[in-house]
Amino acid sequence: MTERPEGPPRPYLNFVPDYVKDSIGKWVTHKMQEGGIIEHIDSRGKKVYTVKAASTPNGRYSTITMRQITALARKYAGATMRFTQGLNMEFIVGSLEKAKALKQELKELGFPVGGWKEHLWSLTSCAGYFHCALAATDAPSVIQNIANSLSRYFDEEELPAKLTIAGSGCPSSCGGSFLTDISINGIHTEIPVITENVKNCDLQGTAFTCPVGAIQLKTLPDGGKTIEIRESLCIGCGLCVGACGGIIFQTPEKTDGHAISIGGKASASRYGTTLGRIVVPFIPNEPPHYEKTIRVVETIVETWKKDAKKGERIADWVDRIGWEKFFEKSGLPFYPQSMDYLDIRGITTLRDGSGR
Ligand code: SF4
Ligand code: SF4
The missing domain is CATH 3.30.70.20 (Alpha-Beta Plaits)
Structure with missing residues (x-):
């Protein structure tokens, strides 16, 4: 039997900058320094800084860009970095001066730096058509268009609370989209x-x-x-x-599209983890810019921003005002079946005419 290689990141200490190693197990607190920079302090008063930058929605890069990113990791972060579960880039840096310089260079490369506190935290998607036979929508493209439209919320403009957005090419939801505040889920509206x-x-x-x-x-x-x-x-x-x-599927080019759900979250805060529920049952695929989808997402974000109390994520906000008020305030059309069938299985009913 061949011996299995010991793949990274084992032992993990090989992948942590030297200036962090002697603080492991001694962290006592942290605080935001400025957008996209968190200061971590250990029990001896030693400080290091995490810098967070947005990534592409499905983590797909050219090798040229990867080299630019790794050059920054070598220059500022002990030749290490990581991609978070939300596909953002994080670098741990030894001084505030270096953290600010890294932030500037990341911005010059076109990556917004921020994504903590009351901001847009993450935009992720499954691979969609790239390698999946099940995709009904080009999830990475839809999410990239949403990113283009909402990127100011990652680093500049504040929201009432954390916002996460994800896309899955089909209802299987490998992109984890039902656990995000706003999710795009590909659906096939024909029976195979x-x-x-x-x-x-x-x-x-x-x-x-x-x-x-x-x-x-x-x-x-x-x-x-x-x-x-x-x-x-x-x-x-x-x-x-x-x-x-x-x-x-006989005519996917005519019958495929996506639904939009809101109110999912993985967090244990308030009343705990919730799955998103469908508010728009079907929007046909309209590449390359998916204007209708972008307009709906912008409407949801702007209505929430205007109406929610500070700290209320979308699920908390809707829980307080009720679904009826959500549709009234957002102006999104309400389908009679929606209240009974707000999860993805309700598409069976919604696709029979009125949901389209
Ligand atoms: S969510 Fe659907 S389309 Fe995306 S990877 Fe999973 S199965 Fe494929
Ligand atoms: S629900 Fe329909 S599309 Fe999905 S596996 Fe069953 S028969 Fe196929």
């Missing part, structure tokens, strides 16, 4: 169809991929086996399409 190529698939395995039990095994008159989709149950997630080449 079974073609004759289904005979080449593992039928039972394909049926098991369906999260709602919409696929039934059937016996043909000649004794052969096939499967059938119960349309009334199908939520159009596309998992069976990914599992079996004999199941297809």
